[in-house]
Each structure stands twice: as C-alpha cells, then as structure tokens.
Amino acid sequence: MATRTSVPDAPAAIPPPTSGCCCSDSVTDLGVPCLQANAMRSPQERNTRLENMTWRIWNLARKKKEFEKEEACRMSKRLPETEKTRADATADMSEDLFEGEKGEDAGDPSVAYGDSTTGSSPKTSSIDKLYIVLISLHGLVRGENMELGRDSDTGGQVKYVVELAKALSSSPGVYRVDLLTRQILAPNFDRSYGEPAELLVPTTGKNSKQERGENSGAYIIRIPFGPKDKYLAKEQLWPFIQEFVDGALSHIVRMSKAIGEEIGFRHPVWPAVIHGHYASAGIAAALLSGSLNLPMAFTGHFLGKDKLEGLLKQGRQTREQINMTYKIMCRIEAEELSLDASEIVIASTRQEIEEQWNLYDGFEVILARKLRARVKRGANCYGRFMPRMVIIPPGVEFGHIIHDFDMDGEEENPSPASEDPPIWSQIMRFFTNPRKPMILAVARPYPEKNITTLVKAFGECRPLRELANLTLIMGNREAISKMHNMSAAVLTSVLTLIDEYDLYGQVAYPKHHKHSEVPDIYRLAARTKGAFVNVAYFEQFGVTLIEAAMNGLPIIATKNGAPVEINQVLNNGLLVDPHDQNAIADALYKLLSDKQLWSRCRENGLKNIHQFSWPEHCKNYLSRILTLGLRSPAIGDREEQSNTRISRRKRIVVVSVDSGSKEDLVRIIRNAIEVIRTQNMSDSTGFVLSTSLTISEIHSLLVPAGMLPTDFDAFICNSGSNIYYPSYSGETPNNSKITFALDQNHQSHIEYRWGGEGLRKYLVKWATSVVERKGRTERQIIFEDPEHSSTYCLAFRVVNPNHLPPLKELRKLMRIQSLRCNALYNHSATRLSVVPIHASRSQALRYLCIRWGIEVPNVAVLVGESGDSDYEELLGGLHRTIILKGEFNIPSNRIHTVRRYPLQDVVALDSSNIINVEGYSTDDLKSALQQMGMLTQ
Ligand SMILES: O=c1ccn([C@@H]2O[C@H](COP(=O)(O)OP(=O)(O)O[C@H]3O[C@H](CO)[C@@H](O)[C@H](O)[C@H]3O)[C@@H](O)[C@H]2O)c(=O)[nH]1
Numbered sequence: 001m002a003t004r005t006s007v008p009d010a011p012a013a014i015p016p017p018t019s020g021c022c023c024s025d026s027v028t029d030l031g032v033p034c035l036q037a038n039a040m041r042s043p044q045e046r047n048t049r050l051e052n053m054t055w056r057i058w059n060l061a062r063k064k065k066e067f068e069k070e071e072a073c074r075m076s077k078r079l080p081e082t083e084k085t086r087a088d089a090t091a092d093m094s095e096d097l098f099e100g101e102k103g104e105d106a107g108d109p110s111v112a113y114g115d116s117t118t119g120s121s122p123k124t125s126s127i128d129k130l131y132i133v134l135i136s137l138h139g140l141v142r143g144e145n146m147e148l149g150r151d152s153d154t155g156g157q158v159k160y161v162v163e164l165a166k167a168l169s170s171s172p173g174v175y176r177v178d179l180l181t182r183q184i185l186a187p188n189f190d191r192s193y194g195e196p197a198e199l200l201v202p203t204t205g206k207n208s209k210q211e212r213g214e215n216s217g218a219y220i221i222r223i224p225f226g227p228k229d230k231y232l233a234k235e236q237l238w239p240f241i242q243e244f245v246d247g248a249l250s251h252i253v254r255m256s257k258a259i260g261e262e263i264g265f266r267h268p269v270w271p272a273v274i275h276g277h278y279a280s281a282g283i284a285a286a287l288l289s290g291s292l293n294l295p296m297a298f299t300g301h302f303l304g305k306d307k308l309e310g311l312l313k314q315g316r317q318t319r320e321q322i323n324m325t326y327k328i329m330c331r332i333e334a335e336e337l338s339l340d341a342s343e344i345v346i347a348s349t350r351q352e353i354e355e356q357w358n359l360y361d362g363f364e365v366i367l368a369r370k371l372r373a374r375v376k377r378g379a380n381c382y383g384r385f386m387p388r389m390v391i392i393p394p395g396v397e398f399g400h401i402i403h404d405f406d407m408d409g410e411e412e413n414p415s416p417a418s419e420d421p422p423i424w425s426q427i428m429r430f431f432t433n434p435r436k437p438m439i440l441a442v443a444r445p446y447p448e449k450n451i452t453t454l455v456k457a458f459g460e461c462r463p464l465r466e467l468a469n470l471t472l473i474m475g476n477r478e479a480i481s482k483m484h485n486m487s488a489a490v491l492t493s494v495l496t497l498i499d500e501y502d503l504y505g506q507v508a509y510p511k512h513h514k515h516s517e518v519p520d521i522y523r524l525a526a527r528t529k530g531a532f533v534n535v536a537y538f539e540q541f542g543v544t545l546i547e548a549a550m551n552g553l554p555i556i557a558t559k560n561g562a563p564v565e566i567n568q569v570l571n572n573g574l575l576v577d578p579h580d581q582n583a584i585a586d587a588l589y590k591l592l593s594d595k596q597l598w599s600r601c602r603e604n605g606l607k608n609i610h611q612f613s614w615p616e617h618c619k620n621y622l623s624r625i626l627t628l629g630l631r632s633p634a635i636g637d638r639e640e641q642s643n644t645r646i647s648r649r650k651r652i653v654v655v656s657v658d659s660g661s662k663e664d665l666v667r668i669i670r671n672a673i674e675v676i677r678t679q680n681m682s683d684s685t686g687f688v689l690s691t692s693l694t695i696s697e698i699h700s701l702l703v704p705a706g707m708l709p710t711d712f713d714a715f716i717c718n719s720g721s722n723i724y725y726p727s728y729s730g731e732t733p734n735n736s737k738i739t740f741a742l743d744q745n746h747q748s749h750i751e752y753r754w755g756g757e758g759l760r761k762y763l764v765k766w767a768t769s770v771v772e773r774k775g776r777t778e779r780q781i782i783f784e785d786p787e788h789s790s791t792y793c794l795a796f797r798v799v800n801p802n803h804l805p806p807l808k809e810l811r812k813l814m815r816i817q818s819l820r821c822n823a824l825y826n827h828s829a830t831r832l833s834v835v836p837i838h839a840s841r842s843q844a845l846r847y848l849c850i851r852w853g854i855e856v857p858n859v860a861v862l863v864g865e866s867g868d869s870d871y872e873e874l875l876g877g878l879h880r881t882i883i884l885k886g887e888f889n890i891p892s893n894r895i896h897t898v899r900r901y902p903l904q905d906v907v908a909l910d911s912s913n914i915i916n917v918e919g920y921s922t923d924d925l926k927s928a929l930q931q932m933g934m935l936t937q
C-alpha cells in the first residue's frame with residue numbers, strides 16, 4: 001500500500017494548544033483556524049465559534065468513521081476472494097519463485113521485474129530510423145510558453161511529454177517524434193492550441209533541418225475530437241477518446257507513408273512504439289496499437305487507484321462522490337486496460353511499481369517476476385503475460401542550470417539591479433522585508449497539492465513568520481471567479497487564510513508568471529537562501545523538486561510518494577508528513593536557520609541533479625523500445641486493393657444489431673440492402689455484417705432466408721475475432737458456389753497476448769466452478785462449446801444465464817491471472833466468448849478501414865438499443881451510429897455490464913454522429929441513412 005497518513009481523529013473537546021511546533025502560540029488540527037484571530041473577539045463570540053468548530057470537527061470525524069466502516073466492509077467482502085485468486089495464480093508458477101527472486105534484476109535500482117538489458121548501451125545507431133508516437137490527451141500542450149498551472153490539468157505532465165518529445169528527437173537513431181494531443185479551438189484559449197501541427201524546437205536551440213542532420217524533429221500534432229468549440233477538463237474527455245483514435249489513425253497512417261517516401265524506400269515506416277501518457281491516453285494507445293498491430297508503452301503519471309485510496313482515507317467524500325468528481329472508475333479501468341495491452345510500462349520510481357501498480361488486478365510484483373523468469377528460460381507460462389515494468393525517472397532540461405552562484409548561494413557576478421528578471425520585482429513588491437529567506441511553493445492550484453496546510457503551517461508559526469517570507473506560485477489567473485471550480489476553491493481558501501492570519505507583507509501570490517520565468521523564481525529563492533516546499537498529500541513524482549535542486553534550492557517535501565526516492569538520490573532536504581503542519585513548520589525553520597544544513601543540501605542537490613537527465617532517460621528508453629517485438633499493420637497493397645470489392649466502396653453500412661430475434665435481423669439486413677439498391681448505390685456502398693455468430697451460423701441465417709452472402713463485402717464474426725470475405729466462382733452469384741476467405745492478416749493482428757491452450761484449460765476449470773444451486777444439489781451451468789469456437793475465440797455454452805457471474809468479475813479474474821483477453825456474453829448471455837485483447841467488433845471495423853482505405857466517417861453502423869457486452873464500444877468514434885429503437889429489442893441484462901460507471905461517462909449519446917430511429921422499415925432506414933449523409937439523394 002502507498003504510504004499515506006490519514007486525517008487525525010477529531011478530538012472529543014476543543015483541541016488544546018500543541019507543543020510540537022517551533023512557535024509557542026500555535027494551535028493545530030484539522031480545519032481549526034488560528035486562535036490569535038479569535039483573541040480579538042468577545043469571550044461569548046469566541047465560545048460560540050469554538051463550539052461550532054468542535055461540532056464541525058466531530059461531524060467530520062463521524063463521517064470519516066462511517067466511510068471507513070463502509071470501506072472496511074467492502075474490503076472484507078472483496079479481499080479474501082481476490083487474494084485467493086492471486087495466491088492461486090502465483091502458486092501455479094511456484095517452481096520459479098527461487099529463480100525469479102534471485103533474478104539478476106533484484107537490487108538493480110533502474111530496472112524492475114526482469115528486464116536484463118539495464119546498463120547495456122542502447123542498440124540504436126545511425127542506421128535505425130525510428131518514428132515514435134507519444135500521446136497526451138488532456139491539458140493545454142504547446143512547446144513555447146507553456147501555461148503550466150493555468151488549470152488543474154496543465155501541470156508536470158505537459159512539461160514531461162514536451163521535454164521527452166524534444167529529447168527523444170535529439171537522440172541518435174530517432175527520425176521523428178509526434179506528440180499527439182487534442183486540438184483546442186475554444187474562445188478564450190490562445191490560437192496556438194488550435195494549430196494542427198507545431199515543430200518543437202530542441203532545447204539546445206538547434207532548429208534548422210541542417211543542424212538536426214537526418215532527423216525530421218519532434219512535433220505536436222493536434223487532433224480534433226469532442227465538441228469543437230469547448231475546452232474539456234480531463235474528467236470530461238472519456239466519451240470522445242474513440243473519436244481521437246479514429247483521427248489519430250489517419251494521421252499515423254499518412255505520416256508512416258510519408259516517412260517511408262523520405263527514408264523507407266517507399267515502404268511505410270511505422271511507429272516503433274505508441275506511447276500513452278496518463279489513463280485516457282492509455283486507452284487511446286491500446287486501441288491504436290491494436291488496430292495497427294504496433295507495440296504500446298504506457299506511463300501513468302498519476303495512478304487512479306492510489307488517488308482513490310488517498311481520497312477515501314481523507315474521509316471527505318464517499319466512493320460515489322469521488323467517482324462523480326474525478327470519474328475515477330473510468331481512469332482505473334483505463335489503467336487496467338493499459339496493463340493488458342502494454343509491452344512496457346515506464347514508472348518514475350520503484351515505489352510506483354511496488355506500491356501503486358501492485359494495487360491493480362492486472363499486475364502483481366511476485367507473479368511478474370516469476371513469469372519473467374520463465375520467459376527467460378523458455379518455460380511455459382500457460383498463456384499468462386505481464387507488461388515489463390521499467391523505472392526511468394524524468395529529467396530536467398539543463399539549459400538553465402546555474403553557473404553564477406557559489407555553493408553558499410552568493411552570486412559570483414551579481415548583475416546590476418536593472419537587469420534583474422522582471423518577475424523578481426513582481427514577487428518582491430508583496431514583501432515588507434524582501435531580504436528574508438524565501439519559502440517557495442510552485443504547484444497547480446489543486447486541493448491535492450495541500451497548499452492550505454502550508455499556509456497554515458507558516459501562518460501559525462510565529463518564529464517562522466519572523467524568519468522568512470512565503471511565495472506561492474499557483475498558476476496564472478485573471479479573476480478567481482473565472483477559474484475552474486476546483487482551482488478557484490483553492491485560491492479562495494489560500495486568500496482567506498492569508499487574511500485570517502494577517503500575512504500581508506509576508507506572502508507573495510503573483511497573478512501571473514511565464515513558464516520561462518520559473519527558473520528565475522527558483523533562483524530568487526536560492527539567492528535569499530530560502531527553500532522549496534512541496535507538501536502534496538501524495539506526489540507521483542514531483543518535477544518541481546528536481547527543478548528546485550537544479551537551481552540550487554534545498555527542499556522540504558512530502559514523505560508520501562516519489563520524493564522519498566528523489567531525496568535518496570539528491571539528498572538535498574527533509575521529508576515531512578504533509579498532514580502535520582507542525583512538522584512542516586519545524587522542518588522549514590530548521591532548514592532555513594541552520595546555515596550548514598542549508599549549504600549541504602544545496603551542494604548535494606547541485607552535485608547529484610545530473611542523475612535526472614533527459615538524454616540518459618532517452619538512452620535507457622530507446623534500449624527498451626528496441627527490444628520490442630517486430631509488429632506491423634496489414635495494409636492492402638495496390639494489387640490486392642484492386643481485386644477486393646470492399647476497397648472500391650465509398651461508403652459502408654455495417655449491420656451490428658444483436659438485440660432482436662434472427663427474423664428481425666434478416667428483415668433489417670433485407671431492408672437496408674433494398675434502400676441502397678433503390679438509390680442505385682449498390683456499386684459505391686458495401687455491406688458488412690458484424691456479429692458474434694460464426695461464419696457457418698451466418699450462412700445458415702442468410703441462405704434459408706433466400707439471401708446471398710455475396711450481398712456482403714465482409715463478415716466480422718465471432719465477436720470480432722474472425723473476418724471473412726465472401727466470393728463466388730462463375731458468372732452469377734449462386735449459393736452453392738460461394739466461398740469464404742478468412743483474413744489471415746487480421747488473425748496476425750489479434751494474436752497478441754493470446755493465451756491459447758493455457759487460457760482454454762483455465763477457463764474450462766473455471767466453468768466447472770460456476771454452478772446453480774438447488775437445495776443441496778449443484779449443477780454446472782457453463783460448458784465448453786467447441787462447435788462455436790475457433791483459433792481465436794473460445795466459446796462456452798451457458799445453460800442458465802441467470803446464474804452467470806457479472807462479466808466484470810470474470811474480467812477481473814482473468815486479469816488477476818494475467819490472462820489477457822476480452823470476455824463477453826452474447827446471444828442474450830446464453831454464450832460466453834473469450835477472444836484476444838485486441839479483438840472486438842469495433843476494432844475489426846477499424847482494421848477493415850485501415851486495410852482497405854475506407855474513410856471512417858463514411859461508415860454507418862446499425863445497432864439496436866442494447867446488445868452483446870461489446871455493444872457500447874460500437875457507439876463512439878467518427879463513424880455514424882444509427883440506433884434502431886422499438887419493441888423488437890430484447891432488454892439488456894445486468895450481467896452483460898462490464899462498466900462500473902454510467903454509460904454517459906464514456907459515450908457521448910448526444911453526439912451528432914449518433915441518431916435514434918424508431919423501427920427498421922425501409923422508410924425508417926432510408927431517412928436515417930439520409931440524415932447521416934450516407935445517401936446521395
Ligand atoms: O504555477 C505553476 C505551477 C506549476 N508549474 C510547473 O508545472 C510543473 C508541475 O509539475 P509537478 O510538480 O511534477 O506536478 P503535477 O502537475 O502534479 O504533475 C503530475 O505529473 C508529473 C509528471 O509525471 C509528476 O511529476 C507529478 O507527481 C504529477 O502530480 C513544474 O514544471 C512546475 O514548474 C508552473 O510553471 N507554474
């Protein structure tokens with residue numbers, strides 16, 4: 001478990017003054033403001049106020065206890081099951097425990113869980129020409145003048161990905177880096193965020209192609225998705241990720257071909273890796289890597305499970321409230337999916353792996369070690385797979401590193417006052433005595449950064465106030481009233497506290513600063529012999545800590561999260577419990593008043609900061625990337641394209657209705673075909689049937705109904721695990737002469753991480769454990785169904801769907817076992833299909849579009865009101881969706897549900913790409929297709 005300190009229990013009565021702090025008159029506890037302020041009031045007023053406060057505290061404590069009880073109850077129900085499954089999974093691999101634990105990785109600080117290439121020099125050379133795709137969806141991302149701290153989404157990750165893209169593109173062997181993000185065209189946002197492409201200038205300032213040599217450089221590519229004229233916070237992005245994926249696909253295909261023209265002897269140069277940053281980009285990268293059959297990497301930046309646990313421990317919100325605010329369940333599911341699909345996960349610290357990733361169903365430290373050991377000696381893993389976890393901390397750009405200070409912080413060649421950076425006077429104007437040491441905090445105005453506790457620590461500690469000034473850099477603002485709710489709340493609390501403690505003249509909180517001025521701010525603090533402070537409740541990494549060290553500023557940092565490891569390397573400050581304001585005040589006082597300690601910390605920071613370097617990061621990173629398997633997408637060549645009907649189509653209608661009877665399905669297909677025929681569009685419009693049926697079931701559905709399979713260009717069957725193309729020999733189509741060709745390329749696209757026989761055996765064993773109980777008798781209800789199975793689809797027959805476990809439990813079980821697959825219920829939950837992780841109907845559709853060069857917006861998908869459990873995935877994206885409503889729809893069953901959150905959290909049901917139509921007559925379908933722009937008349 002991650003180290004976290006819970007909120008202290010509330011006192012039974014008014015809290016007594018504490019003695020732990022260096023300031024004698026301080027009072028400290030949860031939400032208890034300063035007694036000094038109270039001293040001004042009348043005794044009666046003071047009593048009422050204190051009484052109110054006591055009630056508030058009592059009430060908070062009571063609420064917290066209730067949440068804790070609920071949580072404990074939930075956990076006690078859940079844990080034994082989960083732990084048992086975990087233990088089973090690990091025990092299955094038990095023979096390797098010794099080897100795995102003694103593996104060569106143990107004790108190696110820079111690598112985790114079985115990667116033996118650490119330290120070896122990268123295999124990149126001038127011959128390699130890598131194209132790398134990074135994705136960071138949220139935040140305002142740009143290369144120049146980053147607006148860090150502008151809102152709660154514009155922070156360390158933005159800087160991280162931009163600097164990484166620049167550093168990678170300057171590394172030997174890399175040809176081009178594209179950082180894909182969202183295009184933002186909303187009013188009040190700078191137009192630069194709407195530019196489709198931006199060249200990132202390397203830190204060294206080298207810009208021209210000549211200076212970059214053979215390298216094409218790093219670019220930010222902005223893909224439009226979601227509402228055109230609206231900026232979306234990261235919590236609101238989930239419903240639009242599929243749109244991003246469709247947009248990104250066409251960029252990547254185009255760019256790979258263009259690079260191929262430049263350096264690849266006309267063969268496309270596909271990305272060596274698709275790397276998602278943060279949970280939302282994890283889903284995007286997983287879908288892109290699946291549709292393109294390319295390796296995926298993932299960096300979490302801030303993991304949802306840890307955040308959820310931290311928020312629950314704070315006891316201010318219930319699980320449901322947290323989910324409403326942070327959409328945390330989507331985030332956790334996206335992180336689980338990223339574990340399923342990634343070949344490599346980059347962590348910033350060992351703590352991230354052992355205490356954070358270890359909380360996920362899909363990752364477990366010991367099992368990971370054992371599997372890795374088995375892989376190394378070529379032993380059977382029984383269908384189990386783990387992503388490789390690698391620790392590579394981020395770097396700092398050394399462009400600004402200080403040279404002009406000695407180790408005591410004195411400037412060797414002080415510049416005349418007129419040359420001081422303008423931001424210095426912007427800060428200094430707040431202070432009555434600007435000569436005092438400056439305590440500096442630089443953080444997004446976000447509750448988790450815990451800025452209010454810092455202000456309380458400062459405000460309530462008289463000696464500290466006398467000794468130092470406090471500077472708070474909390475983003476940029478025009479007016480608090482115009483800020484995002486969460487940021488506005490933080491700012492308001494901070495200003496209220498400043499007023500309450502009467503800190504005027506002692507605290508600076510400038511409205512504006514440029515990103516390029518941040519190093520100057522650290523320098524100013526160092527010049528005053530001040531300290532940097534970051535007391536976030538939890539810090540995933542803490543870019544600010546390395547920035548401070550680079551500028552010769554000692555630190556006080558939270559003991560929760562990565563700062564522990566950062567301080568082990570830098571040894572440039574003290575760690576504190578972020579909930580303990582006395583401890584914060586004490587540490588600050590100590591660091592600022594002990595001259596020797598301060599100089600030692602500064603010196604250590606400057607001496608060791610080179611261990612956080614982007615070039616080193618890239619070297620290490622690229623050496624991992626080069627170990628990834630060679631995979632590439634299937635794109636129909638010219639000859640294939642001219643021989644295949646589907647590639648000549650301008651538009652495609654996909655019938656994907658699962659919610660009706662077979663008769664309804666046949667009628668829907670017949671009516672749709674008729675609409676296209678009567679419009680004389682049969683040549684330009686193709687049909688695809690997309691279903692959980694097998695190809696022989698499709699045959700027996702169509703032929704007896706007098707229909708020809710050749711009316712379709714392709715069949716996506718077995719829930720996306722098989723694609724067939726029908727064709728006929730002879731002059732005219734005739735059912736006896738029709739053959740079905742299996743798309744073998746698609747098979748190679750989906751085989752990634754398929755558990756095969758090991759998976760089958762596990763499922764068969766599991767199926768025997770799912771029983772229906774009648775009195776004392778137990779009856780098995782799930783049976784293997786070889787007739788409906790295929791190489792990449794394991795089918796099971798369900799005799800009583802009412803006793804099926806919810807799908808999400810089965811998925812969880814598979815993840816705990818490291819069996820990476822996609823399990824779904826279909827045929828009204830009378831069948832269970834288990835297919836590869838990258839196989840699904842929506843992904844098969846993407847595959848068809850890429851392979852045959854079909855524009856996704858020219859595809860219309862007909863679905864019912866409910867469907868198989870992969871049905872919801874068909875609703876998002878750039879294709880058109882027509883939902884057929886009406887009585888023919890069989891209501892969906894709760895066990896279908898994979899989600900732990902409402903549908904509207906992940907699907908934009910009001911999108912203009914989705915329409916609803918009552919019924920499925922030819923007129924209904926005609927008007928729907930017309931509305932969707934699929935008919936020419
Ligand atoms: O007003 C501000 C506030 C922040 N910053 C900059 O923004 C970055 C903030 O980074 P960090 O301290 O790492 O915090 P987060 O924004 O919270 O970044 C998240 O992502 C980072 C990269 O993975 C991790 O280091 C963090 O732990 C994680 O919380 C730093 O470069 C700051 O200099 C500003 O320029 N101005």
Ligand SMILES: O=P(O)(O)OC[C@H]1O[C@](O)(CO)[C@@H](O)[C@@H]1O
Nearest residue numbers: 139152153154155156157301302
């Ligand atoms: O604040 P949250 O929701 O935990 O998420 C943290 C993420 O948001 C940011 O802080 C802002 O970009 C990212 O740097 C980071 O990855």
